[in-house]
Amino acid sequence: MAAKGVLYTRGTVRPSPNFNVHHDAENLRNAMKGLGTNEDAIIDIVASRTNFERQQIIKAFRSSYDQSLIEELKSELGGNFESAIEGLMLAPGKFDAKELTYAMKGIGTDEHILVEILVTRTNKQIQELAEAYQSENALSLKEDLKSENSGDFKELLLSLLKGNRDEGWDVNEGLANQDAKALFAAGEDKWGTDETAFIKIYCRRNFKHLRRVFEEYYQLTNKDIEDTIKDEMSGTFQMGMLALVQYAKNxxxxxxxxxxxxxxxxxxxxxxxxxxxxxxxxxxxxxxxxxxxxxxxxxxxxxxxxxxxxxxxxxxxxxxxxxxxx
The missing domain is CATH 1.10.220.10 (Annexin)
Structure with a gap:
């Protein structure tokens, strides 16, 4: 979810050119009044506004009608339709926190959700989702990640949670070569694997730099970095590292x-x-x-x-x- 100030050039949902927050709030209330619900009217508004605009609608709805718009929508809708509309109305950090809570509560943990969210969010988004998680749960996200995961996979998640990635676009050619050599030394060139070296480079470098590292690695070893991960790692840690590489590539x-x-x-x-x-x-x-x-x-x-x-x-x-x- 993009926030205010983010360029929407590659999104299908963009700021509404004639956005009228009070008009939208009133139309949503009318769509839920009386017998029956006008689902199409709800979809036309909610799915056509940015998250920033939706947050303004929520405030206007509360101010005008002294009601929670999200709760009103949930009471009128059901099933996957309700889930989709509620998800759209939640602030990005709260939505991610809800998904992370789902991934770790109950029997077992859905590691794929943890990886998808923590690998692909910006540093600011990670900070926001961690704060939202803390406000909704007894333990912090860090504490729950520690208790629900183990080994190298746990260390990968905790490193991603720090939100210390360089988010620039600069590529340091010398450093890219050093990083490629460090990955080779930590994996293919030794007995066993130094997972810490992989985590450090993958979780700190910007994605453009990482793409250059992968090119350097191939020139050095004649092997794609994904193949090395498949050979040197296993289980959830392998899954997490592959996701990171695949996201960095494209x-x-x-x-x-x-x-x-x-x-x-x-x-x-x-x-x-x-x-x-x-x-x-x-x-x-x-x-x-x-x-x-x-x-x-x-x-x-x-x-x-x-x-x-x-x-x-x-x-x-x-x-x-x-x-x-x-």
Whole structure:
């Protein structure tokens, strides 16, 4: 989810040119008044506004009607449609915190959700989601990550949680060569693997620099860094490191693959589908759609039409940048 001040050039959801917060608040209230609910009116407003605009609507709704807009919407809606609308209305940090809570509560832990969120968020977003998590849970996110995970995978998550990544675009050629040699020395060139070296480089360098490191690594070893990770690591740690590399190489392709996985096989991973559509619609959904078509020879909105239905489908199509009747 993009915040105020973020460029929306690659998102399908952009600031509304004629945004009228009081008009939107009133229309949402009218959509929920009386018998029945006007779902289309809710979709037209909620799925067409940026998160910053939605937060203003929430405040205006509270001021005008002394009610929580999110609670009112939840009382009127149900199922995946409710989940999608509620997710859109939550502030980005709160939404991520809710997903992380889900990933670690109950029996077992969904490590894929932990990786997807912590690998792909900016330093500021990580700080915001950690604060939101603390406000909603008994323990801090750091404490829960420690208790729910172990080994090198735990160390990877804790390093990502620090939010210490260089977010610039500079590539230091000399350092890239040093980093590639350090990765070689920590993996292919020794008995066993120095996982700490991999974590340090992967969690601190900017993504453009990392792409150069991967090129240097290939020139040094004639081997793709992903193949080294597959050979030298295993389990959840391997999964996490591969996700980091794949996101660094091509963020849009990373999420296009994730979206495909939510809709392939038996059943649909509705929670994952909702999460990715919500968190990327203001960031790079245009690029994700292009990568999806390249990878699978079929448009993202066609997959959505085939896999989901009803009002839930309409929300996703809006976030995809499509009108329902297209």
């Amino acid at each position: 963020p849009a392709r990373f999420f296009a693959t994730k979206l495909y996985e939510t809709m392939s096989g038996i059943g649909t991973d509705d929670r994952g589908l909702i999460r990715i559509m919500i968190t990327r619609c203001e960031v790079d959904m245009i690029d994700i759609k292009a990568e999806f078509m390249k990878l699978y020879g079929k448009s993202l909105h066609s997959f959505i039409r085939d896999d989901v239905g009803g009002d839930y489908q309409k929300v996703l199509l809006k976030l995809c940048g499509m009108d329902v009747d297209e």
